[in-house]
Amino acid sequence: MARHRNIRNRSYSDDYDYEDVYGHSVEDDVCLSPSEAAQFLYDRSRNQHAISQFLKSDDILEESEHDDDVDNTRPNFERRESMDLRGLNLSEDDETKLMSCLDELRNVLGDTLSDSILVHEVLKHKFDYSKALDGILNNNKQENANFKPEKPKVVIDSAPIPILEKAPIISTISVDKPILIASKPEAVKGFKINDDTSPNSRPQTPRDQSPAVERISSRNDNFDELRFTSKVKENKVDPHTKFSNERGSDKEYLYIVVIGHVDAGKSTLMGHLLCELGEVSKRTLHKYEQESKKIGKQSFMYAWVLDETGEERVRGITMDIGRAQFETKTKKVIILDAPGHADFIPNMITGAGQADVALLVVDATRGEFESGFDLGGQTREHALLVRSLGVNQLAVAVNKLDTTNWSQERFNEIVKKLKVFLKQAGFKDSDVTFVPCSGLTGENLVKPPSEPELLEWYKGPNLLEVIDKFNVPERPVSKPLRMSINDVFKGTGSGFCVAGRIENGILNKGDKILVCPSKETAEVRNLAINELSTNIAFAGDQVSVTLSGVEMQNVSVGYVLSDPVNIVPVTSHFEARLVVFNVKVPITKGYPVLLHHQSLVESAHISKLKALLNKSTGELLKKKPRCLGNNSVAVVDIKVCRPICIERYKDVKELGRVMLRVSGVTIAAGLVTDIYVD
């Protein structure tokens, strides 16, 4: 039940400052001196590119030998101390430029490369320091790319070129047929009821015919072998074997985000479930009962289990993600209780971004379901958002059914309405389960129903059984490490901590990793899952990581911890396939948006409208459309105000999804289809 982000005492409105919400965990009400404050302020200009640590001495030797081989015309300089530049016939100006470039390069690379290599690259790139640096690093990568292990013993199966299957589009209006959404072909989806996946091959999209802009993706393709063979080299034990050795007999972790319209009863439902399972002591519950009574909010006593802050309790609403853990027969379940109020959608997105599955809570009370569903409430928006963020298994708790005297008719009416909508939103019928319950009375939560009116018509599972039937998604443990940071905070000991979810790969205590986009090296000093220290964590785990070797002020929410060899792409310009939900003014070139990517929120704009697609088939309708209206599907280019870590959806699904919001409203969701070099 821990939460780190402190969002208390903030006044939220549609145009609130996102930096505040996603800033560091610093008490707002404490006065800070400028120097103290500086440590919590991120300044990109202070990045320290300590890339030298990734250039192993072997690689460097290989590089210099190779470079000498391929380029005999290169002057053979000695190391800098004894460097004589006279042979170069440089003007005084050029000599100064050369020396200054060498200094810059040394700042980044240290003394790991000989001056001859550096001078060669600087001259080759006409004293352009950045190009020279790129040249050096790319040469290094090329060297690695040419390296082939003798006989890789492990078959890495985790870098599939995923088949883009036809999956239902996410849209607010009815969509008869599915459109294209990429998905992992072999991942087990849905409840263990029936599975009717029918993967289709991806038809040509306009991006396949788009002009030859330099793309990181194509470069990445060239490095695929490097990306995965180097992992084989590093991790002698097959990651899957490691995973089953570590976790084999344990119950699997499952992360559930609890979503729904404000006051649907999410926190009460989860709080009561935890009490029934013995996760909350009777003493604590009694305390909550007494204290909530004192402020006239006794009906919220179960909600207090998850709504931990004073402001949440006084206001009777959830504001930030509440966490708690319990066990079912087969799983360790971590609940992420999301706020229902529209003002806190960014927090809800953060929770949904960490979840494997979702529990949608709807209020069955007459008039209440309708206001959450029909009248612009959050039921629809939350369901659309979680689906856009890749959640495809959903349980729907038809809650507060006690207020309708356990009416079967009301239950069926709600199920019917939701089924149609959820199908349009992209959920398969077989992946959605409806369960009648009451968070307040505890009916049908962990025990079979006891209300006679409910018993008359309901023979299905209780909420706990429904949760136990969720399938745990496949964990991509053998892919290169990617962990997106959703919190940065001071730990109890030395150093500082970052929290987030490992999307890909394995993280070990002691690992050297790269903090991106700033590309600083850091070491994993400590690792904890649910506040318990561990030596190893795998894809799918929510972890807190104590880092050393990097300054806290140089790390922000939205950053990614990356494998140091197979580095996460960093760019401010990418292509995405968007589904436009709801826009007051049609989207045109230059349209400004707030880009939500994992926990990151950045200003961005649509820089190019490339193609309008048929939302059912994905076929090209129009090249270079002038504007995009509601419910359209299009390929666009997006430019972010500064570089971010992003992946193509087909490479890393979780880092390949974006959400676009304007004035507190989600206007579009998209999949990253290409990434351009800045």
Ligand SMILES: Nc1nc2c(ncn2[C@@H]2O[C@H](COP(=O)(O)OP(=O)(O)OP(=O)(O)O)[C@@H](O)[C@H]2O)c(=O)[nH]1
């Ligand atoms: N009658 C009845 N009331 C309920 C039930 N569940 C919750 N409530 C009441 O509904 C109100 C809101 O409950 P919460 O649990 O705070 O709702 P929530 O969805 O978590 O609210 P936010 O997170 O702020 O959106 C409280 O007064 C609860 O007592 C239920 O099953 N039956």
